[in-house]
Structures are given as C-alpha cells and as structure tokens.
Amino acid sequence: MLIEFRNKKAFPGWELAPQFLSNLITSYKIKNVLEIGSGANPTLDAETILSLGINYTTNDLSAEELKKAPKEFATWKADLCNSEDIKNHSKKYDLIFSRMVNEHIENGEQYYKNIFHLLEPGGITAHCFSTLYAFPFLVNRILPENLSDKLLDIFNPRDRHQHEKFPAYYSWSRGPSKKSIKKFQSIGFEVIEYVGYFGHSYYRKRLPFLHSLEQRKANYLVKNPISSLTSYAHVILKKPK
Template structure:
C-alpha cells in the first residue's frame, strides 16, 4: 500500500539512549513517531527491534504471523531473536517460511493447546490481527499470561471510527470484500493477502477508552500511539485530497475518535 508523506521523521537508531527507559511512554516520547500511518507501516519492525533492545528482550512471538511473518529465519538469527510464529489456522502455519518455529493456538482461546507457553515470551506482537478477533479483552488477558515478567505486547491495529474502517465495519462482508478487491486487484482469494472478516472489538486509538480494559487484563504500563491517514484512496485523486486534509486536521487537533491506526503497547510488571 502506497502512502506518501512529506514530513517523515526517521526512527532513532537501535541502541539509542531513551530517557526513562523503564516507561513505555518515555520510550515513545524519545522515539518521536510521526502522525501519519506511513510511519507506522515503515517503522513497525524497527520499533519492535528498538523495544527489544531497549528493554533487553529476546523471545519473540508473532501472533497471526502465518504465511507472512515479520522476520525470516536469517533475520531472526542476525538480530539475536528467539522467534516463534503463531497462528490459529494450521493452513496458514503450513505456509510459514522454512526455518521458523511455529505455535498453533487461539490468542483469545482458553490457552489449553499443547503449544501454549505461559510466561514463555519476552514480547508478543501482531499486525492487522486484532480487528479479526471476537474477544480482544480476553486476548490481552492471555497475552498477560503468556508474557514473562517485564515482557511487552504490541498490537498494530486499524481503528474505529476512521471513516474507511467504519464503512468496512457496517457493510456486509461480501460488499466490503468486493470493495477491497476493486481497490487492490492483486489482493484475491487464494492470493498472498486474503481478506478475513473484521469485528474491530476494542480497536480504538484512544487511551481513555482502552486503558480500563487493558488494566483489567493485568497491565499498568500502557502506551497508545495514534496514527492518521491511509492509502485506500491513492487511485482517486479528488477523494484522496479531501481525506488527506481531514486526517491532517484530525492529527493536529488530536482527534482520537477518528484515528486510522494505532500501536497498542503494554508491559507486564516484573
């Protein structure tokens, strides 16, 4: 997905000193992410590596990684990661590239599957997964159980009520699927990026909305990094311009009700 942005600040290099490294809020304050979602997409992997370096983490589980994990086996070795790729679907895990360990379980399930490792991960991450989960509060409670003390969870999610996702939320699945396929012709069933039904349970960009739920799940160190803007209208110049102006205004005014994406980041107490 193409997302152009003029003001595109770089991520701080891995190993950079961030003031108050024990706090997620201070970590992201030092990181200085841009408001536009292109930053979120371009720096997602680098943000994970920076968090792992900063907080001394090694054992990484990618939730819903399936056919398209963030890191190859070679990259995991290069970065010193003990990587496990998770998915609920055995068919998706069968497509995981060779050399990577896998674990099949439902992140919102009862944690009774054989592949469950309680307190077994230093970091658990997901990208465009939680909008497909029926019970996100239970998923966060399970992440708390699966993380080791001091471990970090990060979910990169699309959020309501961004107009583009609000439309996807209210339309019948058949209609929203047709629209996505029209906007992105390469994205077809059986292709490399299938579309799954989205529920958007707890997919929000507001800390005041999410914090009570995340505290019930067991977390106290919480950071919600909001992003605005998207690339869905790249082939529609008029609509693209109007939407870009709206998102720029929303970001400037900090309208969390209409964020487009968010990093939801939590840390388990030691």
C-alpha cells in the same frame, strides 16, 4: 506513558514494521518472541532473527497459513482468544507482537487476558492495528463480508495467497483514549505507549480528489486530535514483574 497522535505515514504496521519490531527487541533485550497471526508473513526474516540471537514463534489460526511460513520459524497453531489453547501451552514469551491482526479479534478482553498469561513477568506486548471509526473500517464492520470483500478488491487489491482477507470485528481496536487505557490497566498491564494515526490511502487509486481531502483532514487532526477518528494505532503494554 507516551500518548501521541501522528500522520498515517508514520504508522509502523506496514513497511516500517521490521524496524519497529527490531527496535523493541534490542531496546527491551528480548530473547523469546511470539508473533500473533503472522503464519504466512513473519515480520522479521530469518537472517535478522539470527543476527538478533532470538527465538521466534509465528502463530496462526490456520494450519494452511502456517505451512506458508519460512521453515526457519517455530510455529504454533492456536486461537489467542481460546483459553484452552493458552492453558495447554507451557511456553512464556518476553515479547508478544502483532500487526494488522487485532481488528480481526472478536473478543478483545479475552484476547488481552490470554496475552497477559503468556508473557513472562516484565514482558511486553506490542500491537499495530486499524481502528473502527475511520470511514473505510466502519464500512468494513457494517457491510456483509462478501460485499466488503469486493470493495477491498476494488480499492486495495492484494495477493490473496500471502494476504488473505479475514472478517473484522474491531473489538478493543480504538485510538488512544482514557476508556481504552483503563481497559488495558484493568487486566494488569502498564501502558507504555499508545499512539493514534490519522489518514488512510484507500481513495488514492480510484478517487484521487477524496484522497487529497483525506490527507488534509489527517494533517488537521494531527494538530487537533479526536481519538475516535484515528485510522490506525499502535500500543505497547508491559506485564509488571
């Protein structure tokens, strides 16, 4: 089990995601991939999928989001927290992946149980997500949705067609800790890798002085980690054969 803490610059949930996912696919000899919540924006493009020789399904709660997906991808409209949706789905996967989705899951325990059910024996699941107690995400959790939505437009404006904002609950979205590891193990997973990341960029454009302080804090915490103060994390779990 690899437990580490790193600077947010190394977080594989954004620009580094395609390489991170490709490495997982080649390292574990993956053939069937399900990406959760990726409807409009699958992490890998069609050319990469063809070169890797894999079957790739993009999932989302929203039919509208899935309509935005490139036509080369198989699609599955389902709520991964809904056990009925899972029971009615016969396909199994070697790899189930998500990025910047898990913080929007209301029931983390049921979500991971359903993922466990969807995996082939020996399959893996990997997730990149924000964690609750970094200040911007704590604010996002506490404030009413309409107010947090306005703050996001100020500090991190985005293309709403391709990157809509969804409610965040942060259930099971925490940095590496003994408690979190035991939760995953209680479902039956083997924890392969659990990495926490310190720092964020929400102050960079509007509050450069605070951004500078945030980067200093992040560098300090990498050397003196406090799990509850991570901003992001990624976890790799394995379903035993």
